[in-house]
Amino acid sequence: MELINQTEVQQMIDKLKDQDLYIHLEMTTGAYAAHYDSTKHPAANFITNAIIRYSHGSISGNGPYRVGLKMNHGWVYTEGLTHFEQADTDRLIMAGHDNQGKLVVALQLSREPF
Amino acid sequence: MEQNILVILPHPDDEAFGLSGTLAKYIVEGAHVTYACLTLGEMGRNMGIPPFANRITLPTIRKAELEESCKSIGIQDLRLLGFHDKTIEFEDQDRLDSVIASLIEEVKPSLVFTFYPGYSVHPDHDATGAAVVRTIQKMPAADRPLVQCLAFSNNCEQELGKPDVYQDVSMFMVQKLNSIQAHRSQFQAAELMGKKQMKAKEVEQRFGTERFWTYTFS
Numbered sequence A: 001m002e003l004i005n006q007t008e009v010q011q012m013i014d015k016l017k018d019q020d021l022y023i024h025l026e027m028t029t030g031a032y033a034a035h036y037d038s039t040k041h042p043a044a045n046f047i048t049n050a051i052i053r054y055s056h057g058s059i060s061g062n063g064p065y066r067v068g069l070k071m072n073h074g075w076v077y078t079e080g081l082t083h084f085e086q087a088d089t090d091r092l093i094m095a096g097h098d099n100q101g102k103l104v105v106a107l108q109l110s111r112e113p114f
Numbered sequence B: 001m002e003q004n005i006l007v008i009l010p011h012p013d014d015e016a017f018g019l020s021g022t023l024a025k026y027i028v029e030g031a032h033v034t035y036a037c038l039t040l041g042e043m044g045r046n047m048g049i050p051p052f053a054n055r056i057t058l059p060t061i062r063k064a065e066l067e068e069s070c071k072s073i074g075i076q077d078l079r080l081l082g083f084h085d086k087t088i089e090f091e092d093q094d095r096l097d098s099v100i101a102s103l104i105e106e107v108k109p110s111l112v113f114t115f116y117p118g119y120s121v122h123p124d125h126d127a128t129g130a131a132v133v134r135t136i137q138k139m140p141a142a143d144r145p146l147v148q149c150l151a152f153s154n155n156c157e158q159e160l161g162k163p164d165v166y167q168d169v170s171m172f173m174v175q176k177l178n179s180i181q182a183h184r185s186q187f188q189a190a191e192l193m194g195k196k197q198m199k200a201k202e203v204e205q206r207f208g209t210e211r212f213w214t215y216t217f218s
Helices: A006-015 B014-028 B058-073 B093-107 B123-137 B156-160 B170-182 B200-207
Strands: A021-028 A044-052 A054-060 A065-071 A075-081 A092-097 A103-110 B004-009 B032-037 B077-080 B111-115 B146-150 B165-168 B209-214
Touching: A006 A054, A006 A065, A006 A092, A021 A075, A054 A075, A075 A103, B004 B014, B004 B093, B004 B123, B014 B032, B014 B058, B014 B111, B014 B146, B014 B165, B014 B170, B014 B209, B032 B058, B032 B093, B058 B077, B058 B170, B093 B123, B111 B123, B123 B146, B170 B200
Parallel strands: B004 B032, B004 B111, B032 B077, B111 B146
Antiparallel strands: A021 A044, A021 A103, A054 A065, A065 A075, A075 A092, A092 A103, B146 B209, B165 B209
C-alpha cells in the first residue's frame, strides 16, 4: 500500500463509474478496543461483495481523504483514507491506517468479487 | 512423553504469545502436535508498518506467516479449517462442532489447547473455546482429553482464580520469539513488542512463563 495519490485515485473512480461493482466497505475500532481501554466503545462493521453502481464519485480532502460515490438512490461515503494500492489497475483498493499502522477504515471496489 | 496434542485456535498468531513455548517443549519431549487454525485472520487490522499487506493480500500473507511460525515451534501438522475471521460466533454450530469432533476422532489427543470461553476477549476466541468445550462435553467422561485453556480478559483471574498450569518455557525462548516474529504483519505494534530492544533477561521475564486454566467439565 502507498500513501494516497489523489489524482490516480480520482482516475480510478472515474474509470469504475456507471457499472456494477462489488464493494467491500469496512470500519472498525478493533475487537480489543475496550480490553485495552474500558472507556472505549468497540464497534465494527463490514460488508463484502454487495453490488453497487455509481454515476459520479470523487476524492476530497488534504489527507486523510474522503470519498463519496453518488448512486441512483443513495450514497457511499468514507472518511479517513490514507493508503491505496497503486499497482492495482483494475480495482480501487483503499484503506485508512491510524498512527500505529492499524486499519481503521477500508473501501474497495472491483468488477470481480473479493 | 509421547502423546498427541490438538491445538484449536481461530487466528494465525493466537499460538505465538500464549503457548508456542509450551508446544515447543512438548514437541522436544516427543509429542505430536496438530494445530487446527479456524481462519486466516483475514479481517486483522495490522498490515505491517508501513502497510505491506492489504485486505486482499492479508490472508495469503498470514497463511505463510503461520506456516513459518509452526516450523519455528516444530509443529508437525497444521490444518487450516477455512472459516472466515470474525464470524465464528455466527457459524452454524452443528457444522463447527462436527468439524471439531472429527478432528478429535482422527487425532485422538490426550491434551487439547484452546481459549477459555467467556474469558478470551475476542468473540472468535470465545466462540472457538465454546465449540471445543461443547464438543468434548458430549464425549463419555472417560474418553475426554484434558483441556487446557488460554484466558486473558481483564476479569479472568478474578472469576476463574489463578491459572492451575504454569509452564516454564525459558529454555524455549528461541522457538517462541521466532514464532512471534514470523507474524511480521501483526507484531510490529509498539503495544506488543515494546519500543526499545529488550534485553535477554527482560524477554525471559516477560515471555518465559505460559499459563493455562484446566477446563472442568460438569
